[in-house]
Amino acid sequence: MTTQLSPPAIAETQTPDSVSTPDWAFRATDLRIAYEGKTVLQDVDLNIARRRITALIGPSGCGKTTFLQSLNRLTDMIPRCTVDGSLLLSEQVFKEQGFGDLDLGSPELDVVRLRRRVGMIFQRPNPFPLSIRRNLELPLREHGVKDPELLRRRIEKSLRDVGLWDEVADRLEQTATALSGGQQQRLCLARALVLEPEILLMDEPTSALDPLAAAVVEDLIQSLRDRYTIVIVTHNLAQARRLADDVAVFWVREGTGRVIETGTVAQIFDRPQDPDTEAYVRGLRG
Amino acid sequence: MAEPRSHTQARDFWTATVLWLGAGSVLALLAWILGDLLLQGVGRLSWGFLTEPPSDAGRSGGVAPMIISTLWILAICLATAVPLGLAAALFLTELASRRTGRWVRHSLDALAAVPSIVFGLFGNALFCHVLGLGYSILSGGLTLACMVLPLVVRTTEAGLSNVAQEIRQGAAALALSRVTTLRTLVLPAAAPALLVGLVLGIGRALAETAALIFTSGYVDRFPESIHDSGRSLSIHIYDLSMNVPAGNDTAYATALVLVVLLIASQQLATWGIHRWIQPERSVR
Numbered sequence: 211m212t213t214q215l216s217p218p219a220i221a222e223t224q225t226p227d228s229v230s231t232p233d234w235a236f237r238a239t240d241l242r243i244a245y246e247g248k249t250v251l252q253d254v255d256l257n258i259a260r261r262r263i264t265a266l267i268g269p270s271g272c273g274k275t276t277f278l279q280s281l282n283r284l285t286d287m288i289p290r291c292t293v294d295g296s297l298l299l300s301e302q303v304f305k306e307q308g309f310g311d312l313d314l315g316s317p318e319l320d321v322v323r324l325r326r327r328v329g330m331i332f333q334r335p336n337p338f339p340l341s342i343r344r345n346l347e348l349p350l351r352e353h354g355v356k357d358p359e360l361l362r363r364r365i366e367k368s369l370r371d372v373g374l375w376d377e378v379a380d381r382l383e384q385t386a387t388a389l390s391g392g393q394q395q396r397l398c399l400a401r402a403l404v405l406e407p408e409i410l411l412m413d414e415p416t417s418a419l420d421p422l423a424a425a426v427v428e429d430l431i432q433s434l435r436d437r438y439t440i441v442i443v444t445h446n447l448a449q450a451r452r453l454a455d456d457v458a459v460f461w462v463r464e465g466t467g468r469v470i471e472t473g474t475v476a477q478i479f480d481r482p483q484d485p486d487t488e489a490y491v492r493g494l495r496g
Numbered sequence: 497m498a499e500p501r502s503h504t505q506a507r508d509f510w511t512a513t514v515l516w517l518g519a520g521s522v523l524a525l526l527a528w529i530l531g532d533l534l535l536q537g538v539g540r541l542s543w544g545f546l547t548e549p550p551s552d553a554g555r556s557g558g559v560a561p562m563i564i565s566t567l568w569i570l571a572i573c574l575a576t577a578v579p580l581g582l583a584a585a586l587f588l589t590e591l592a593s594r595r596t597g598r599w600v601r602h603s604l605d606a607l608a609a610v611p612s613i614v615f616g617l618f619g620n621a622l623f624c625h626v627l628g629l630g631y632s633i634l635s636g637g638l639t640l641a642c643m644v645l646p647l648v649v650r651t652t653e654a655g656l657s658n659v660a661q662e663i664r665q666g667a668a669a670l671a672l673s674r675v676t677t678l679r680t681l682v683l684p685a686a687a688p689a690l691l692v693g694l695v696l697g698i699g700r701a702l703a704e705t706a707a708l709i710f711t712s713g714y715v716d717r718f719p720e721s722i723h724d725s726g727r728s729l730s731i732h733i734y735d736l737s738m739n740v741p742a743g744n745d746t747a748y749a750t751a752l753v754l755v756v757l758l759i760a761s762q763q764l765a766t767w768g769i770h771r772w773i774q775p776e777r778s779v780r
């Protein structure tokens with residue numbers, strides 16, 4: 211894949227405001243996340259660019275999942291998990307403009323509005339134990355799509371988008387848990403796409419799949435490039451290199467996770483500044 | 497290669513034999529109990545036995561009033577314990593703080609271990625006297641509800657909290673409301689556990705004597721309403737075998753009726769749960 215020679219879309223850690231890329235989706239400033247009072251992630255200053263693929267890499271336990279889950283406030287589900295600092299979602303990502311940026315730290319935040327624009331794919335495929343059709347119909351109905359013809363069309367479209375339509379068109383009423391792992395993960399992607407979000411958060415979306423299924427899902431992510439803002443956590447450095455435009459490296463320093471380096475995929479993999487980043491991308495450490 | 501292979505085969509054979517023996521003895525025990533009941537009780541069984549009141553202290557006549565009383569007691573018990581139990585289980589998994597949850601669970605476990613005679617005394621004091629319900633089917637049913645409640649709550653709760661966190665996260669990430677998540681995803685997934693709680697509860701309620709003697713009483717007439725005293729089948733069996741000379745045949749026949757009733761109501765519960773909780777799960 212060709213490396214991109216675009217300006218760094220992610221601000222440098224030291225000077226978050228110096229590179230103010232106009233088109234950002236998320237902007238974290240001095241973000242700190244703690245579980246039960248124990249800080250696991252701090253000093254995070256990060257801009258995530260719109261309509262680009264940002265990979266979050268780093269060793270196990272450095273807070274990548276935690277950070278990702280703060281982006282759609284899934285951290286709300288974890289008791290005694292606190293998020294401090296500022297985290298904004300740009301108003302650009304909403305269909306209707308003029309409401310200003312969404313403050314993800316606000317207690318009055320409308321999480322429905324947030325999560326309709328920000329979909330998520332998990333490490334282990336998690337289709338609902340319902341029929342394939344119901345998996346896609348449930349979120350649509352919940353968010354107000356009731357017309358049977360419209361439901362049918364949007365279900366078909368999202369299944370086509372993930373290349374699953376031809377495989378399952380004649381068994382939409384069968385339970386989704388009977389699909390293969392790779393098919394389940396593509397169904398989960400379809401389920402996220404069916405709400406027409408602009409942002410997709412993915413937590414190691416291919417790591418639970420066999421290599422062939424992983425390749426299919428990865429190609430699928432490639433096909434979403436330019437139309438979606440994608441934030442993907444991956445332990446597979448080759449995959450990060452193939453997929454990402456921008457990369458943020460997470461690392462544990464002094465007992466808590468931090469973002470130690472950010473840059474384009476070329477900067478991080480070919481000219482890393484931080485010695486830990488360098489060792490990590492060379493496969494020597496982490 | 498032949499040597500280790502036959503060795504493995506031999507081990508498989510013995511493992512299978514032991515497992516079959518285990519399963520076989522359970523079946524044999526059940527068959528023995530049922531066979532014994534059938535042999536000793538079937539002689540007294542007739543249509544009249546199911547439709548007539550007892551006479552001569554139960555030595556002749558039937559058990560119709562006891563069947564009616566038993567069904568009423570069971571109905572009141574379940575109508576109270578199931579909604580309360582489900583609500584408590586949902587409270588524990590969805591709402592309770594860790595500390596509150598711990599207290600409620602400890603209390604439930606303590607309650608589950610209380611001997612039924614104590615529930616009888618408690619029910620007698622609370623329902624019969626304090627609440628003024630007297631010796632009645634209502635008092636008996638409510639007392640049984642208290643008794644099976646811990647069972648229903650704990651099994652249901654286990655089922656609810658076993659529902660994979662991934663499913664809940666998936667639902668939250670799609671901004672599904674709590675009600676939708678519970679109704680379409682969590683409850684159906686917990687239905688088997690709910691059913692286990694219900695079946696165990698029915699078993700315990702139908703088998704109960706001690707808690708009922710003090711609450712629903714042992715009047716063997718047809719109850720006219722749930723405010724009347726009514727004798728359950730289990731109390732009738734107890735009375736016939738302990739207090740009535742030559743009452744054994746009838747006791748066996750009554751036990752047979754009780755077992756059939758037990759199996760029937762558990763089947764009904766299974767059917768009911770599947771209908772109520774998974775109406776929209778189409779093809780499995």
Ligand SMILES: Nc1ncnc2c1ncn2[C@@H]1O[C@H](COP(=O)(O)OP(=O)(O)OP(=O)(O)O)[C@@H](O)[C@H]1O
Binds near residue numbers: 245270271276288
């Ligand atoms: N629910 C939780 N309660 C308490 N601590 C948690 C919880 N979830 C994660 N942690 C801790 O927070 C830190 C960061 O975890 P996180 O899952 O975000 O790391 P990660 O970078 O995603 O790791 P991996 O690459 O293994 O998935 C870890 O030390 C972890 O033990």
Ligand SMILES: [Mg+2]
Binds near residue numbers: 275276
């Ligand atoms: Mg993780």
